[in-house]
Amino acid sequence: MSHTPFKICGVKTHDVLDASVAAGAAHIGFNFFPPSPRAVDPAQAAPLIARVPAHVGRVAVLVAPDDELVAAVVAAGITILQFHDVSAQRLAELKSRHNLPVWLAAGVRTRADIATAEREAGPADLLLLDAKAPNNAPLPGGNGLAFDWRLLIEGRPGRAFGLAGGLRIETVADAIRLVAPALVDVASGVEEGAGVKSVNKIMAFASAVRAA
Template structure:
């Protein structure tokens, strides 16, 4: 069983090359993240990714960003916008209307009720990214390497497209796909040697275990 893959938090040409077989590449425009990039830094990475694999989807990851940052990232070449902060349904609709790109809503979940509420409130999102809740007081919403209990998805799978995230790694992704029925998975810290430092070998192993290698 295979799933689409997003490798998130890419910051170097080498990591982009290693992730070339993925379906989506994530670029984090959140200053507090160890994986943060600026639009100026992301632009050549996105261009490199598209030259390597024209069909790849570059995704910009944002946390309560203003329009100026979104605009700069769109100009840098992102093809989808992932909102990973406290943005509500109105902000999601506003972003989609302004930029004309697919908009994903990411949120931390802990229970089936969390998933149902997210699916209800963001029924008009292009996709939902289901992550584990961040630790109390964390400056960033994602990338903590934490997993939620995958069993809560039984009977609570959203009707709209959804992506499984949170604590995935080469050693766990095949089981995660089997247990949850996920057709799209997202990884960041699970393919790193240290926070923000991607392991090319782990990227290759994750893609292989997810059926994309």
């Protein structure tokens, strides 16, 4: 029986990378936003990216990046570009330039936020719905917060969407059953502390996804 694909996001070490692959992750996320406790730079990420098997997506998490950073992560071997805080026009430009799939991550608090995100997604191959960050939060995502997934029952986007934000071992199966996303994305939900992943939690998260 097939299960919902999942992404382990904010991977920084070989052991966590290997555990994520062994657990069956469809995608590994590498965070290139310096304020994040999960951040790596392209030079640090390159040997990790090279270790990812060909069948697993290598996703760059980028927040309003400049052209130089996008080019650097592509050169490091990234296969999917995930953007926060970019316009549909910028998304189209980068997708065309690098000829890679692009995802748009968007914050959600209300049903209107879902509709806005869908309009702004433009040519995105996936709309990744995350909890809207609190005012003045330093990070646009990865804050361990969930939005009310019931908003997606009536306000479901008319395109492929992934679910992020506050997913945990105890809740991911319920989220999958409730809204049937194309992907679930976890960062803080499999961590012992900020930016420190737990191999045991990764394995438990994968089991919970399969149980759904």
